[in-house]
């Protein structure tokens with residue numbers, strides 16, 4: 001079986017990467033593999049998003065078995081990843097990887113070994129699922145750089161961007177839910193610390209998208225794509241069809257979304273923290289931030305993120321709900337690198 005095509009999804013927290021990956025994974029010939037880089041960091045007894053512990057998951061248990069058959073352990077692989085492709089400051093890691101791989105291969109034996117493992121993971125996922133395209137929503141720019149150096153893997157980068165005010169509001173809501181859950185589980189520990197501020201979430205959005213832009217500029221135009229979350233959920237069939245064409249695929253059937261819902265199958269995402277079982281999911285724009293994000297947070301977020309917001313076509317003063325697109329510059333929803 002030939003090596004699969006791989007789509008590396010870049011983006012920020014609560015920025016639409018999961019919904020993009022899950023929708024894309026429903027196309028014939030595609031498989032959504034979640035955040036693959038977390039495979040090495042998670043306790044194998046913890047559940048995959050399919051509900052089974054990783055070491056019993058019908059997909060990842062077999063992938064791990066194959067990858068570790070040569071004697072390498074998950075702990076070793078996690079160590080290689082932590083040393084060369086850390087989650088923290090991944091934009092710096094991406095620059096370092098570019099420098100290390102300027103000769104077309106990695107001189108550092110750990111980095112070379114890690115790259116080989118990653119290559120085999122994608123190969124095993126494709127073989128076990130029968131997919132031609134593996135969608136990896138790890139979100140980190142340094143993963144995209146690493147893959148660029150693997151000459152026998154045909155890799156594509158899709159950057160998913162969402163209005164930073166929507167992302168910041170979603171991060172706040174998620175933090176509040178987690179805080180409430182922890183406080184219920186251990187009330188004797190006292191109130192949990194406050195969630196991240198809008199400024200924190202926005203700076204994270206900014207650094208992640210600035211790094212993603214930098215990586216995309218290094219790629220040939222036919223390997224790099226920008227998709228807005230808002231366009232994806234407003235015109236899912238158009239966007240999914242365009243992404244499939246971008247990677248050279250032409251699925252026989254696109255899903256029926258006429259009722260505004262999509263039937264999603266079980267997903268296997270390591271350490272997703274959330275079950276992604278088969279479900280009928282409404283496809284609709286989450287615009288709650290327009291009513292629920294405080295004016296102060298909305299102004300602060302826009303002030304910090306304005307250079308990139310403008311680039312992506314997000315207006316300072318959004319129109320009323322569900323008409324975001326009418327005043328935006330990015331009408332197609334898809335932009336190849338200029």
Ligand SMILES: [Zn+2]
Pocket residue numbers: 048049050051052057058059060267268269
């Ligand atoms: Zn699973």
